[in-house]
Amino acid sequence: MEPKEFPAVKETPAERSAAPAGRTMRAIVQYKYGLTDALQLDTVAVPHIADNQVLIRVRAAGLDRGAWHMATGLPYPVRAVSGWRTPKNPILGLDVAGTVAAVGAAVTRFAVGDEVFGYGKGSFAEYAVASEKMLALKPAALTFEQAAAVPVSGTTALQALRDAGKLQAGQQVLITGASGGVGTYAVQIATAMGATVTGVCSAAKADLVRGLGAETVIDYAREDFAAGGRRYDVIIDVAGNPSLKRLRRALAPGGTAVIVGGEGGDRWTGGLFRPIGGMLLSLFSRQRFVMFMARENAKEFERLGELIVSGKVAPSIDRTYPLEQMPVAIGRLDAGEVRGKAVIIV
Template sequence: AGTALQACDLGGVAQGQKVLITGASGGVGSYAVQLAKSLGAEVTGVCSASKADLVRSLGADHVIDYAKNDFADGGQHYDVIIDIAGNPKLARLRHALTRTGTAVIVGGEEGGNVTGGFGRSLRAPFVSLFVGQRLAMLASKERASDLERLTPLIEAGKVTPSVDRTYPLAQVPDAMRHLEAGKARGKLAITI
């Protein structure tokens, strides 16, 4: 939940804003949907069709099936995009932002070779220097202040973990395969 909170903070998510979250059904994305909604944003989640009901249940107002629709081609413009999936090119993110919107890149990307999957994240701040939009990279850190802010939201039931499956410690390789296959809906828990 801390990474999602830091992404919302970096994006400046506020009441009345339109917020798009890619990877909305994953571990970080499921928290980002709930947090953006609790901040009063109109939330659109991007996920597969099989995970759309989960994302709606987390509070998303709208869901886009990435296999059928490209969020950047829908004609909607968002104040904040929190990109957790790591697939859209910077140009696609910028196309879907308002003229002064913010895109927060929360992870690496597929296919990175020289830059280890972080080429897009490293380019984003430089592109921001030349456009009206803000493109930011999040390097999440554990902070006690985040836990203090999350506690009342958790106690009030506004933020709840979405646990897809629980694995015993001996089955961590199976859990990793499930995660890498893109099948996880929320978090995976390991019992010790």
């Protein structure tokens, strides 16, 4: 198959030596919606960069639930962004860690050769593009694999607890989906903030969640977290399927439930009605229900890097996969088999 055409990379003569020869790269691409049957290894042209962007030689890329939504185009409202009939951007991947290969004319914070991590575009490939403001220098203590597991999931957990949940030391926090990409960070960050953590996950992953700092672990297949008498000051709902009624029963008077994402539901609505319903309930109750979406940026990546270097937080990596096995990794994510984060090695 002939390489797909993209505009040429903008670069200075000094940067030209760092850009890839031949202007082609290997990438996992999709030209239709789906999972393992729609994803394939292909040779495509290296993407161009704008004046405020950085071209990254990808060393590792994190796999998050957002990649599943973009790959499947579900729920259908996702396609308003990703393309109605076919994907607008055939290369998935947002979490990225690698080396700067070229910089745009307006970039001032990075130079060719810098090791960076952050939020990019099309990171399941040998080269990816990121805005300067969405990148941070990679701490020397972190491997590329560890750094690639941080940006999306780590930022989501940090902001859900700190900003949306207003978590304080000494509070009781419940985290559903505690063994996933966001959940494993949430358990550790909440513990580092001085909270007492209860994690909800499968029995097979209870050891992971307990090892990350959860005082109590609930097996969702055997126990309803809302059935007992325990009440929580903050609930971080990552699993995406508990009813609002159950969340209200488990939430303390004056407590806050942060609904992360919109999993569950049907192909048209996904889980969107649940957080909207929760916000309406908040108008008539002391309990707060917050619909939450993370805001990725370099400062948050730097903060997370500091937490990891200090030993308070550690990326929980299930397995690493070579680029060509990315479809296998997303298949395991779809099946609920990933513990923490899966990382693609390029």
